[in-house]
Amino acid sequence: MREVKILRVVSAKTLLPFILLFALYVQFHGDFGPGGGFQAGVIFGAGLILHALVFGLNESRRVIPEWVIESAAAVGVLIYGGVGVVAMLKGGKFLEYGVLDAHDRVHGQHTGLILIELGVGVTVSAVMLAIYGALAGRGRLST
Amino acid sequence: MSEALGLYNYWIVIFLMMTGLYLVISTGNLVRKVVGLNIFQASVLLLYVTMGRVDGATAPIFVEGRETYTDPLPSVLMLTAIVVGVATTAVALALTVRINEAYGTIEEDEINEQEHAQELAG
Amino acid sequence: MFQQTVDILVLGLLAATALAVVRMRTLIGAAMLMGIYSFLSASWMLILDAPDVAFTEAAVGAGVSTIFVLATLSITTIRAKRQTKFQFAPLAVVVLTGAVLIYGTLDMPHFGDPEAPVHRVGNRYIKRVPEEFKIPNAVTAVLGSYRGFDTFGETTVVLTAGLGVLCLLRKRREDEPKVVTE
Numbered sequence: 001m002r003e004v005k006i007l008r009v010v011s012a013k014t015l016l017p018f019i020l021l022f023a024l025y026v027q028f029h030g031d032f033g034p035g036g037g038f039q040a041g042v043i044f045g046a047g048l049i050l051h052a053l054v055f056g057l058n059e060s061r062r063v064i065p066e067w068v069i070e071s072a073a074a075v076g077v078l079i080y081g082g083v084g085v086v087a088m089l090k091g092g093k094f095l096e097y098g099v100l101d102a103h104d105r106v107h108g109q110h111t112g113l114i115l116i117e118l119g120v121g122v123t124v125s126a127v128m129l130a131i132y133g134a135l136a137g138r139g140r141l142s143t
Numbered sequence: 144m145s146e147a148l149g150l151y152n153y154w155i156v157i158f159l160m161m162t163g164l165y166l167v168i169s170t171g172n173l174v175r176k177v178v179g180l181n182i183f184q185a186s187v188l189l190l191y192v193t194m195g196r197v198d199g200a201t202a203p204i205f206v207e208g209r210e211t212y213t214d215p216l217p218s219v220l221m222l223t224a225i226v227v228g229v230a231t232t233a234v235a236l237a238l239t240v241r242i243n244e245a246y247g248t249i250e251e252d253e254i255n256e257q258e259h260a261q262e263l264a265g
Numbered sequence: 266m267f268q269q270t271v272d273i274l275v276l277g278l279l280a281a282t283a284l285a286v287v288r289m290r291t292l293i294g295a296a297m298l299m300g301i302y303s304f305l306s307a308s309w310m311l312i313l314d315a316p317d318v319a320f321t322e323a324a325v326g327a328g329v330s331t332i333f334v335l336a337t338l339s340i341t342t343i344r345a346k347r348q349t350k351f352q353f354a355p356l357a358v359v360v361l362t363g364a365v366l367i368y369g370t371l372d373m374p375h376f377g378d379p380e381a382p383v384h385r386v387g388n389r390y391i392k393r394v395p396e397e398f399k400i401p402n403a404v405t406a407v408l409g410s411y412r413g414f415d416t417f418g419e420t421t422v423v424l425t426a427g428l429g430v431l432c433l434l435r436k437r438r439e440d441e442p443k444v445v446t447e
Binding site: 178193 | 295340342
Binding site for chain 1: 316328409420428431
C-alpha cells in the first residue's frame with residue numbers, strides 16, 4: 001500500500017499522531033472519564049498496526065524493533081507486579097496502594113492506580129503489536 | 144405481559160448467543176468457527192452488561208447532583224474479558240494458521256480425511 | 266418511548282447481523298460482519314450506561330480483532346467450502362439450549378431493576394469509591410484497586426496469549442518449507 005499516496009498521507013501522516021495522542025489521553029485520563037490501560041493499550045497498538053499496514057511490516061519493525069515489543073510486553077506485567085511488591089516493602093499488603101504515599105492514603109491510591117494502568121497499557125499494546133507482527137510476518141506457504 | 148416487557152432484553156441476548164453457538168457447531172471451517180466464538184463471546188458480554196443496568200441511573204462516573212449510578216462491577220469484569228478474549232482469539236487464529244500449513248486446508252472434514260488416510264497407510 | 270425505540274432498533278440490527286454472519290458464505294464477509302456486530306454491541310453497551318466497556322468493545326472488537334481475522338485469512342485461504350446439505354442436528358441443539366436458557370431467565374430480576382441482587386456488591390463500591398479514592402470514575406477504581414488481583418491475572422493472561430502466538434508463528438525451522446513473504 002506504500003505507493004498509494006492518499007493512504008500514506010491521510011491515514012498515516014495525518015491521523016497517526018492523533019491516534020497515538022488520543023491513546024495517551026485515554027491512558028492518563030482514565031481516572032476521570034471512561035478509559036484506562038486496557039483501552040489505551042488497544043488504541044496505541046491499533047495506531048502502530050495502522051502504520052505497519054500502510055508502510056509495510058519491515059518499515060514498522062525499523063521504527064520499533066521486535067525486541068522492544070517483546071520486552072515491553074513483559075515490562076508491563078513487571079510494572080504491575082512491582083507496584084504490588086513496593087506496597088509490600090512499605091508495610092502494606094500486596095497491591096495495597098494506600099501505603100505508597102507516606103502522608104495521604106488517597107494520594108497513594110492515585111499513584112498506584114496510574115502506575116498499574118501504565119503497566120496494563122504497555123503490556124496490552126505490545127501484545128497487540130506482537131500478535132499482528134507474528135500473523136503478518138508469517139507469509140504464505142509457497143506450495 | 145409484564146414478564147415479556149421486563150425480560151425481552153435477555154431473550155434477544157440469548158438468541159444472539161445461540162446464533163454464535165450454531166455457527167460454531169454447524170460449520171466445518173475453522174475461521175468461521177472462530178468468528179462464531181467471537182459472536183458468542185460478545186453476546187455473553189452483552190448479557191452481563193444488561194444485568195448491570197439500573198433504571199434512571201447514569202454511567203458510573205460521579206458527577207454533582209446524581210445519586211444513582213449503574214453497577215460498575217459487570218463493566219469491570221467484562222472490560223478485562225474483552226481484552227483477554229481478543230488475545231485468546233489470536234491464539235486460535237495462530238493455531239488455524241499452523242493447521243493450514245500442516246494440512247493445506249482449514250476445513251475440518253478434509254483434515255479428518257487426511258488423518259484417516261494416514262492412519263490407514265501407517 | 267424514544268429510549269425504547271432506540272433499544273429495539275439496535276437489538277434488531279444486532280439480531281440481523283448475527284443471522285447475516287451465519288448465512289454469509291465468504292470468509293472476508295464474515296470477518297467484516299463480525300466487526301459490524303462488535304460495533305453494534307458497543308453502541309448498545311453505551312445505551313446501557315456502560316461507557317468503559319463500550320469503549321473497549323469498539324476498539325477491540327471492531328478494530329483489532331477484525332484485523333487479526335483478516336490477517337489470518339491473508340495467509341491461509343479466503344475460500345470456504347459450501348455446505349452441501351442442511352444439517353438438522355446443530356439447529357436442534359441450539360434451539361434446545363436456547364429454550365433452557367430462556368426458561369432460566371423467567372425468574373430473573375427484570376431489566377433495570379434497582380433491587381436486583383446483582384447490584385449488592387456494586388452499590389457498596391459506589392458508596393466507597395468517592396470516600397476512599399476521590400476520583401470520579403468508579404470503574405477504574407474497582408478495576409485497579411478492589412479487583413487489582415483480577416486485573417493482574419488478566420494482564421498476565423494477555424501476556425501469556427501473546428507468548429503463545431509468538432511461539433506458534435514466529436520462527437521457522439530450517440527443514441520447514443520456505444515461504445513467500447509478500
